[in-house]
Amino acid sequence: MKRERAAAIVSRAKGLAAGIWWLLGVSLSAILLFPERSAPAEVSQGAQIAATCASCHDPAGGGQAIPPIAALDERAIVKAMLAFRASENPSLVMHAVALSLSDDELAATARYLADRAKAGRQP
Ligand code: HEC
Structure with missing residues (x-):
């Protein structure tokens, strides 16, 4: 039993x-x-790329030599990155960073960083 x-x-x-x-x-x-339809995949792509930005840009928004990007909104980040890519804003480092990202990767990273800022958390 x-x-x-x-x-x-x-x-x-x-x-x-x-x-x-x-x-x-x-x-x-x-x-x-369906990777391209999956929003979480885009978020994690943005998160992974944003982690590489954090090696220079203080995620807490501090820093003096390197401007903080923690409080920028999505449009401001994309605009700045496109200017760096086109060398309109001359910075060897950011020119290289901006060139290394595709438009999709840039969009995902900017959205991730801006969402984190909006949520009051740090990237
Ligand atoms: C190797 C260091 C380094 C890395 C990595 C880096 N940055 Fe930068 N970033 C800089 C420096 C230095 C500047 C200042 C450039 C200048 O205007 O002289 C800057 C400036 C910027 C600015 C302009 C900020 C402002 O208010 O003018 C943005 C936006 C930016 N970076 C975004 C990013 C993003 C997004 C990433 C990751 C994909 C990234 N950066 C990775 C060093 C870095």
């Missing part, structure tokens, strides 16, 4: 585990099949 109950519990647990794996598989293939 006891053993039967244990077996029933084990088989229910196995069924649950299989269900979880199935769900994981479905969501993973959705992410792999």
Whole structure:
């Protein structure tokens, strides 16, 4: 009697585990099949790129030699980056940074940084 109950519990647990794996598989293939439609993928791309900005720009918004970007809005960031890319605003460092990002990457990074600023958190 006891053993039967244990077996029933084990088989229910196995069924649950299989269900979880199935769900994981479905969501993973959705992410792999439709990367461009997945907003979280864009957010994490922005987050990853923004982490490289933080090596120079103080994420807390401080810093004197390097201007803070933590409080800039999305448009201001994109505008500044396009100016750096076109060398309208001459800075060797930021020219290289701006050239290294595609338009999509730049948009994702600017949105991420601006959203973080808006949320009152630091990038
Ligand atoms: C290697 C250091 C370095 C990295 C990495 C870096 N920056 Fe900069 N950034 C600078 C410096 C230095 C300036 C000041 C340039 C100037 O105008 O002389 C600057 C200026 C800027 C400005 C203009 C700010 C203002 O108010 O004038 C923006 C916007 C900016 N960076 C965005 C970014 C973004 C976005 C990233 C990441 C994709 C990034 N930076 C990565 C060094 C860096």
